[in-house]
Amino acid sequence: MTESPDAARSSTPGNGRVDLPRRSEFRADDRGLADAAGSWKSAYIHIPFCSHRCPYCDFAIVDESQANEVDRQRYVDAVISEIAMEDPFGSLDSVNFGGGTPSLLTSDQLEQILNALKGRFTLTTGVEISIEVNPEDMDQRAIEGLVGRGFTRLSIGAQSFDGQVLGVLGREHGVGVAQDVAVEARSAGFESVGIDLIYGHPSESARSWRATVEQAIALPVDHISTYALTVERGTTLSRDVLAGAPAPDPDDQADRYEMFCDLAGNAGFARYEVSNHARPGHVCVYNLSTWSHGEYLGFGLGAHDHRRGERSRNHQRLDRYLEDIEGGIRPRIGSETLSVSDQERDRFMLGVRLAAGVALTPFATAFASSERGKRLIDAGIVDIESDRLVVTHPMLTDAVAREALSVSVGDC
Amino acid sequence: MDQSRIRNFSIIAHIDHGKSTLADRLLERTGAISERDMRAQLLDEMDLERERGITIKANAVRIDYEAQDGFEYQLNIIDTPGHVDFSYEVSRSLEACEGALLLVDASQGVEAQTLANAYMAIESGLEVIPVVNKIDLPAADPDAVAEELVGILGGSVDDVVRVSAKAGTGIEELLEVVIEKLPEPQGKVDSPLRALVFDSYYDTYRGVVALVRVVDGVMREGDVIRLMASGEDLVVAEVGVRRPAIEPTGRLGAGEAGYVITGVKDIDLIRVGDTVTHAENPAVDALAGYAEPKPMVFSGLFPTDGDDFERLREALDKLRLNDSSLVYTPETSRALGFGFRVGFLGLLHMEIVRERLEREYDLDLVATAPSVEYVANLADGTSSVVQSPQDLPDAAIRQSIEEPYVKVMIITPAEYIGTVMELVQSKRGEMGEMNYLSTERVELHYLMPLSEIVFDFFDLLKSRTRGYASMDYEPDSYRESDLVRVDILLNSQTVDAFSTIVHRDRANTYGKLMVKKLRELIPRQLFDVPIQAAIGSRIISRETVKAKRKDVTAKCYGGDITRKRKLLERQKEGKKRMKMVGSVEVPQEAFVAALKIGDD
Numbered sequence A: 001m002t003e004s005p006d007a008a009r010s011s012t013p014g015n016g017r018v019d020l021p022r023r024s025e026f027r028a029d030d031r032g033l034a035d036a037a038g039s040w041k042s043a044y045i046h047i048p049f050c051s052h053r054c055p056y057c058d059f060a061i062v063d064e065s066q067a068n069e070v071d072r073q074r075y076v077d078a079v080i081s082e083i084a085m086e087d088p089f090g091s092l093d094s095v096n097f098g099g100g101t102p103s104l105l106t107s108d109q110l111e112q113i114l115n116a117l118k119g120r121f122t123l124t125t126g127v128e129i130s131i132e133v134n135p136e137d138m139d140q141r142a143i144e145g146l147v148g149r150g151f152t153r154l155s156i157g158a159q160s161f162d163g164q165v166l167g168v169l170g171r172e173h174g175v176g177v178a179q180d181v182a183v184e185a186r187s188a189g190f191e192s193v194g195i196d197l198i199y200g201h202p203s204e205s206a207r208s209w210r211a212t213v214e215q216a217i218a219l220p221v222d223h224i225s226t227y228a229l230t231v232e233r234g235t236t237l238s239r240d241v242l243a244g245a246p247a248p249d250p251d252d253q254a255d256r257y258e259m260f261c262d263l264a265g266n267a268g269f270a271r272y273e274v275s276n277h278a279r280p281g282h283v284c285v286y287n288l289s290t291w292s293h294g295e296y297l298g299f300g301l302g303a304h305d306h307r308r309g310e311r312s313r314n315h316q317r318l319d320r321y322l323e324d325i326e327g328g329i330r331p332r333i334g335s336e337t338l339s340v341s342d343q344e345r346d347r348f349m350l351g352v353r354l355a356a357g358v359a360l361t362p363f364a365t366a367f368a369s370s371e372r373g374k375r376l377i378d379a380g381i382v383d384i385e386s387d388r389l390v391v392t393h394p395m396l397t398d399a400v401a402r403e404a405l406s407v408s409v410g411d412c
Numbered sequence B: 001m002d003q004s005r006i007r008n009f010s011i012i013a014h015i016d017h018g019k020s021t022l023a024d025r026l027l028e029r030t031g032a033i034s035e036r037d038m039r040a041q042l043l044d045e046m047d048l049e050r051e052r053g054i055t056i057k058a059n060a061v062r063i064d065y066e067a068q069d070g071f072e073y074q075l076n077i078i079d080t081p082g083h084v085d086f087s088y089e090v091s092r093s094l095e096a097c098e099g100a101l102l103l104v105d106a107s108q109g110v111e112a113q114t115l116a117n118a119y120m121a122i123e124s125g126l127e128v129i130p131v132v133n134k135i136d137l138p139a140a141d142p143d144a145v146a147e148e149l150v151g152i153l154g155g156s157v158d159d160v161v162r163v164s165a166k167a168g169t170g171i172e173e174l175l176e177v178v179i180e181k182l183p184e185p186q187g188k189v190d191s192p193l194r195a196l197v198f199d200s201y202y203d204t205y206r207g208v209v210a211l212v213r214v215v216d217g218v219m220r221e222g223d224v225i226r227l228m229a230s231g232e233d234l235v236v237a238e239v240g241v242r243r244p245a246i247e248p249t250g251r252l253g254a255g256e257a258g259y260v261i262t263g264v265k266d267i268d269l270i271r272v273g274d275t276v277t278h279a280e281n282p283a284v285d286a287l288a289g290y291a292e293p294k295p296m297v298f299s300g301l302f303p304t305d306g307d308d309f310e311r312l313r314e315a316l317d318k319l320r321l322n323d324s325s326l327v328y329t330p331e332t333s334r335a336l337g338f339g340f341r342v343g344f345l346g347l348l349h350m351e352i353v354r355e356r357l358e359r360e361y362d363l364d365l366v367a368t369a370p371s372v373e374y375v376a377n378l379a380d381g382t383s384s385v386v387q388s389p390q391d392l393p394d395a396a397i398r399q400s401i402e403e404p405y406v407k408v409m410i411i412t413p414a415e416y417i418g419t420v421m422e423l424v425q426s427k428r429g430e431m432g433e434m435n436y437l438s439t440e441r442v443e444l445h446y447l448m449p450l451s452e453i454v455f456d457f458f459d460l461l462k463s464r465t466r467g468y469a470s471m472d473y474e475p476d477s478y479r480e481s482d483l484v485r486v487d488i489l490l491n492s493q494t495v496d497a498f499s500t501i502v503h504r505d506r507a508n509t510y511g512k513l514m515v516k517k518l519r520e521l522i523p524r525q526l527f528d529v530p531i532q533a534a535i536g537s538r539i540i541s542r543e544t545v546k547a548k549r550k551d552v553t554a555k556c557y558g559g560d561i562t563r564k565r566k567l568l569e570r571q572k573e574g575k576k577r578m579k580m581v582g583s584v585e586v587p588q589e590a591f592v593a594a595l596k597i598g599d600d
């Protein structure tokens, strides 16, 4: 059931279901919105296919040597079955296709999955339907196909506009391809078009990054995600680093991040979360809701569910996942139950990433008044203002979360 | 047992010359250990000994041997440690014996602890049998080594027994020499009981187990015994021998060595060095006992978790039973809370004690940089002993500071004499005599401040002589020196646990190196951490640990919040091992940074 859009603005956070406000009213530091987003519901569909594995990636994916087109359809069918097996959840405010490389599926396959979702759940009026795509998969037909099937948001995995950096990141698309996709997507009628960038590879210079950012903000896009390259265990990058190749330098990455915030900020993009900047009205519903401790269902390989009080996860191995579903079993491998205080802790741990910060819950208050909390406030890393706790140095968010996890509520 | 059939001896040598391996062969040869139970260095029973491949504790064992004369002999053997820090173990062992096997590695020759231990045995009036070991090695030069031994002990080259403990050659001959040359015990069988407690340990189930050497009389199960120093009367619950597993025998007679259990758990009642006699018909004179060993270095030991202070005290009390050289007094540090100032015989001893406390008593400890014991003479004519730099009286009321000097003996190939002299001079040493052991090897004597040799001197000596030099030292005297205390400030606050006393000439260099080392060891925090070194109020060097600028991960894969939380929690656990000093998180190893200054 969908309530009228106007009801949303009068609703209070945490007080049952809140509907989506009109998109044009989204603002990066809107606190009421950030709290409201905690009651939004999303679906995430993991598409694990990639043409090859990028050297820095440790996600659950299968590359082309492990899966052909037949396998893809089999996977799509499995996801559809999984959706059909899902318990009631309420209406969805956003649907996000991530990966892997969702653009390796055809528009028809994506539509099959969307139809399955529509068959099982209500979609809120104004629902956001988003997809992450690799530029080289997108021609005009593909773009129009997505718009035609109801997609409202496109995230383009541009990563960089420096050919040399693209090379070391293992990306196959040529410089310029991502720009073309952005322009075409805009004219094809997506509500929001975004690009994703990766910074901080040791071979990337400050100048190269500046050029990439300048090109990005000049494009007709309204959302930019930036990720600091990290060395994950078991990746090719990690092996290279262990063998003596230079590792990403955290100070350089901090410099790049600041440079980005300055340039993007001047161009009208505001940070609403550590890694996400948007123009007014283009905050990503799925992102905001995830970091606001919203609930979500995850479908597909290695996907995670979050229902109030419980988190569960799917198999990370494709054969197991398919086997379970085809045998009529839900492909779960684990779950954890969260007490009310666990949930408060998680809400805090996630919420500190938001520009709007977190409400001063008992957990946040206990932290703010602890020795550790006070030190961060004194150091100007954490700010308490009108009933909220805000991390003013986004690049130190994990440090703040860690400090907070070290304070038990009894400490104050 | 008839005392003429008893031989009591210690195996002594420089470190690694093969004492424990020889003990293996003796146990094997006499059938004390089945082939199945045999393992290398069997008497190194502690985990730490096995891991490090060195003996830390002397270990006594009884074996039976049927000699060529057709008689069965009882041999009480003590395997001793070779490292200089544990020479107190050797001296105690020697008191329980009539003889010693002095072992020398045929490829190394006489080294510093060979000499030190040989002199110790001779001074204790023991018969010393020279043995050249490792004759199987290609680099072995048994003739030259035998000559060196004759130079020290006198006698003739033919008296030197040649063995390979590893291959088992010469063991039979050695045993025959033992029977023939070592004197039998001269105990008075009919006199009142006198037995020396030469070691002890704590058994969770049985309480204190004392190792004793019966000198006069006999001790039986059920006897009421008296400890002459503590005055305590106890009932013997069990007596027996170690083979090395304990084996009750019901009695121990004059000349024999073994163990006694009384069931007491109070570790203060039975002290190493005490004399056991009977409560009825006690002996008049106690045996000589032992001089308390003098600790060389002192360091603070603090539980990482302040609540563990009492557990640390209990652990030290129990460990002391097995290591009578351990001394400790409570200490309070502003930075580290409540702990103990502990005296050690050297750095290896310190390391071992700390590890044993952590492992055997499940403690997590922070140790502070070791310091020697100074004497501060005050303007008012009094003086005070300073075991901890933080206790050094203020410069304003201080007249002078004295520091301990030691006599150092270094044995080195002659070609390194110049190198060694240079090193010694850089460490404020004064040249003493020099003796040639042979044409190629010399024995050098120096007088040096203990503080200069106790830390990295031995490593430097080894590396500059390609591992050929060895050294030994013993306390000499206290002398006045121009010393100052260098303090370290973190975030402008003096951290007492980092203070060190150094010679004025070295203070600046020390301050610079220390501050640099700390900058490497202290991880970046959420704000800048200035580190300063100061003498009084004068800052002599400064570095800053720059604030961390990035500490955030990218997005969560597929909404995996659990993994993210676990990661944060794991990182948090890692931080727990750090000590909060004011608002700065300091890793444990930073407190011994002073020891690591020489590393690079």
Ligand SMILES: Nc1nc2c(ncn2[C@@H]2O[C@H](COP(=O)(O)OP(=O)(O)OP(=O)(O)O)[C@@H](O)[C@H]2O)c(=O)[nH]1
Pocket (backbone or CB within 6 Å): B013, B014, B015, B016, B017, B018, B019, B020, B021, B022, B041, B053, B054, B055, B056, B080, B081, B082, B083, B133, B134, B135, B136, B137, B163, B164, B165, B166, B167
């Ligand atoms: N080749 C050879 N090696 C030997 C012989 N005896 C001992 N070793 C080796 O020398 C090393 C030291 O032997 P240990 O018996 O532990 O020496 P230790 O004198 O007891 O040493 P500490 O107790 O630490 O002073 C070991 O690696 C032995 O295997 C021998 O006769 N020949």
Ligand code: SF4
Pocket (backbone or CB within 6 Å): A049, A050, A052, A053, A054, A057, A058, A059, A061, A099, A100, A101
């Ligand atoms: S395309 Fe994305 S998901 Fe696929 S391997 Fe590369 S980084 Fe990983």
Ligand SMILES: [Mg+2]
Pocket (backbone or CB within 6 Å): B019, B020, B021, B044, B054, B055, B079, B080, B081, B082
């Ligand atoms: Mg040994």
